[in-house]
Amino acid sequence: MISHGTGYAYGRKSAMNPSEAKAPTLSFTATITQRIDALDWQRIEQDLDLYGCATVSELVTASQCDSLAALYPRDNLYRSRVVMARHGFGRGEYKYFQYPLPNIIGALRTAIYPHLVPVANRWNQAMNIDVRYPAMHADFIRRCHDAGQVRPTPLLLQYGEGDYNCLHQDLYGEHIFPLQVTILLSEPGRDFTGGEFVMTEQRPRMQSRAEVVPLAKGDAVVFAVNSRPVQGTRGPYRVNLRHGVSRLRSGHRHTVGIIFHDAL
Template identity: 70%
Template structure:
């Protein structure tokens, strides 16, 4: 057995245990009511530092994006290449089945026929059969004055409706400003903004595109976008776990 396979097995066991320890009934309720929910201390400070330290090492990544060049904001990010780092890959695998239950419930409420398989490998096969083969987990880096415009991470025709962002830096110590922001637009109403407070190692689960809301005539879809407010000082790193692959 290789060192890499031992490390992967340890990461998988660790990821499955910490995901199972989350209060999923409460998380599902938060997602249903607000479109986002926080998992506290999903990563340890040491794990956060280890992932953030990967950023300068190009061998871990398939591409490097400077946001200003594309009108996305200011700051930069790198998409991981396959194979993903053990812990990130293990968390992606462990989180997916829990979130697939929420996603399938949302589609049922909205009267949509699509159902997501319980196993992430089966969902990735659907992505790859659709021509979406490039990995989407990414590592983001912000410096003073950087921000991320409100957006949606879709990447192709097949998109999983929930994603996860984990804050790797400590607010107040490593950076100031740089809050995670979610906006929701309901028909014939002004946008509602949600600022989600996070500390190092916390993960926010949120809707990628839209979510169901109960109306007088049944459930309807509301549109969501997410971003990061302007960083006032320091350096902020975040890892994003997106469950569908890209074209």
């Protein structure tokens, strides 16, 4: 389920095996895997440890952003549509892709995951969580599907003037990968104003800390799904995080969310 303070679960649909599916094609010059492998993962890991989030500049090109945003009206690509105001999630809407995923979405999901596994496993160890994640995304998805989490979770979000996304956590079942990625597909200051990506972090016996993450078109933010360890004087302790989007002052904003676990 997706949690925005209240729960809402969708009716279950059968899923295709992503390894057997052929997805709609979006052209791109360099392979996604090469681009992902060339990122400064040491810096990304350091930022995740310090702040619970890390930005990646120009993860996708402007033309890829436009191609992805143009998919929003193509309802045959999606398994469900959510109008946020109906459920108290905010204002705006989003759609969950169905399998087969668009090629670039599937490629990003597969290529990014292995680089985040060391962080995920190290965080769980520090928080005394027994779960460990396999090196390859296909093996983790198999774990999800064996537990009945068979519905894909990558999504495309659309906001207009006055829209916003309440602080929430993307939790869809027992098996949760603790990191996810959001990519901004629109240009701040040209396509929209306002609409900043926002995170809050609640530490025990302390007031919440807010983090506003500036992004340009094509930039991504990698961030903690629900919790992460923080080093204290007596060792690491767990803090809880939520994320959302501030109110759009004008224009329209599209983003892609890449979540690595599937849903019940």
